[in-house]
Amino acid sequence: MSEAKPTLYEQLGGEAAVNAAVDIFYRKVLSDFRINRFFDNSDIEKQAAKQKAFLTMAFGGPNNYTGTDMRTAHARFVKMGLNDSHFDAVMEHLSGTLRELKVPEELVGQVAAIAESTRADVLGK
Amino acid sequence: MTSRHITLDEQVTVCHEGETVLDAMLREGRDVPYSCRQGVCQSCMMRSLEGMPPEDSQKGLKNVLCKQNYFLACLCFPSKDMVVALSHQADFFTEATVVSKVLLNQETLLLTIQCKDALDYYAGQFVNLKRSDGLMRSYSIANSKVHTHKLTFHIRRLAGGRFSEWVHQELNVGDIISVSDPQGLCFYLPDNQGQNMLLIGTGSGLAPLAGIIEEALEQGHTGKIHLYHGSREMDGLYWIDEMQALQQHYDNFHYTPCVSRGDAPEGVATGRANDVAMAALPDLKGWRVFLCGHPDMVNQTKTQAYLNGASLKDIYSDAFHVASSSLE
Numbered sequence: 001m002s003e004a005k006p007t008l009y010e011q012l013g014g015e016a017a018v019n020a021a022v023d024i025f026y027r028k029v030l031s032d033f034r035i036n037r038f039f040d041n042s043d044i045e046k047q048a049a050k051q052k053a054f055l056t057m058a059f060g061g062p063n064n065y066t067g068t069d070m071r072t073a074h075a076r077f078v079k080m081g082l083n084d085s086h087f088d089a090v091m092e093h094l095s096g097t098l099r100e101l102k103v104p105e106e107l108v109g110q111v112a113a114i115a116e117s118t119r120a121d122v123l124g125k
Numbered sequence: 126m127t128s129r130h131i132t133l134d135e136q137v138t139v140c141h142e143g144e145t146v147l148d149a150m151l152r153e154g155r156d157v158p159y160s161c162r163q164g165v166c167q168s169c170m171m172r173s174l175e176g177m178p179p180e181d182s183q184k185g186l187k188n189v190l191c192k193q194n195y196f197l198a199c200l201c202f203p204s205k206d207m208v209v210a211l212s213h214q215a216d217f218f219t220e221a222t223v224v225s226k227v228l229l230n231q232e233t234l235l236l237t238i239q240c241k242d243a244l245d246y247y248a249g250q251f252v253n254l255k256r257s258d259g260l261m262r263s264y265s266i267a268n269s270k271v272h273t274h275k276l277t278f279h280i281r282r283l284a285g286g287r288f289s290e291w292v293h294q295e296l297n298v299g300d301i302i303s304v305s306d307p308q309g310l311c312f313y314l315p316d317n318q319g320q321n322m323l324l325i326g327t328g329s330g331l332a333p334l335a336g337i338i339e340e341a342l343e344q345g346h347t348g349k350i351h352l353y354h355g356s357r358e359m360d361g362l363y364w365i366d367e368m369q370a371l372q373q374h375y376d377n378f379h380y381t382p383c384v385s386r387g388d389a390p391e392g393v394a395t396g397r398a399n400d401v402a403m404a405a406l407p408d409l410k411g412w413r414v415f416l417c418g419h420p421d422m423v424n425q426t427k428t429q430a431y432l433n434g435a436s437l438k439d440i441y442s443d444a445f446h447v448a449s450s451s452l453e
Contacts, residue, residue, distance in 0.1 A: 027432060030432060043427075044424075044431060049165075049166065049167060052165060053161065056165055062163040064161055
């Protein structure tokens with residue numbers, strides 16, 4: 001029983017895959033007029049680091065994600081009107097990014113499911 | 126079993142074999158920042174003060190940070206004893222003598238000083254200049270690395286700015302001023318000389334950019350070098366003739382002065398320097414970008430340069446914040 005099944009993170013290609021994905025994903029998010037106002041005042045480098053942490057988590061990689069952190073971090077955006085339609089837009093870009101990187105559909109679905117699991121915390125529900 | 130001694134703020138932590146610097150410090154109850162413990166979030170970044178840290182502990186850090194011996198404590202299995210700092214160490218100062226003061230335009234002064242000790246800096250970095258009573262401000266070094274003892278600065282006079290007013294009016298040639306160790310991460314490294322470079326500066330943001338350009342050209346940079354220098358009006362620009370002369374001399378150097386208000390004479394673009402540059406260079410994929418000057422310009426342009434294709438690791442910036450105490 002020494003051969004363990006590769007994890008989702010390993011199947012996706014680990015950190016290198018996350019780096020490639022962050023670059024495409026964050027450009028999509030910042031260029032999208034539906035959601036880019038939520039990123040207006042933030043330092044892009046710090047933001048990119050957060051996006052990387054988020055994608056690492058969605059890829060099933062090492063993280064110390066807690067729902068409380070996610071809630072606290074997004075509370076002020078909820079006040080600004082952050083809702084399901086914005087979350088949907090981000091999900092759209094996430095799947096779009098993975099397809100651009102030619103990730104197999106089955107894995108795209110697994111990543112989307114992990115990201116989806118943060119919806120209630122992000123939207124403060 | 127080998128243990129290593131890690132010194133932080135003059136307190137020693139014993140790091141056992143197979144243990145990271147972060148784990149050792151947390152085990153001993155030291156108060157150090159951290160989050161992911163996996164080399165992703167970079168919260169636990171430290172700087173080695175005595176020599177290079179293990180290469181593996183610099184994974185994912187920007188090249189300018191690696192060069193200055195920054196590392197991630199959560200990835201660091203030390204191979205020798207280390208002395209580390211959490212962020213930048215308390216300043217070390219050297220003495221310098223004022224050599225000359227020349228006005229570049231109505232409000233900006235070219236200050237040249239001669240340092241007692243050679244300074245080890247990269248073109249584009251800044252130092253803190255300190256008056257004898259302790260009043261201190263950050264200024265970018267405006268020359269290349271060739272001059273290790275002689276440094277130049279562009280000091281813009283701010284209304285009510287205590288330090289800049291003093292430099293303009295009271296500081297004399299022959300006077301002594303204190304100079305800190307060079308700091309900052311917006312600097313030129315000669316590692317990829319074929320890379321195209323875009324430099325955008327507003328006002329005295331030209332100072333570090335001029336140093337970077339001088340350094341790059343001296344090092345034989347072969348990629349294109351585009352400089353956009355902006356101000357509201359013509360009288361806020363300076364070194365137009367010098368930059369044009371440089372353009373004549375080097376085929377790969379291109380200079381565009383910009384004014385955002387009023388009429389511009391021939392050879393000067395109308396509009397904000399960042400807008401003019403982004404419109405002229407819509408595809409920045411693979412470019413190295415330097416941004417210096419007004420914080421709003423720097424922040425907006427960082428995003429725009431990224432959306433135009435530049436990767437974040439290739440964007441270097443220095444936002445000039447005005448000290449709030451200047452206005453007191």
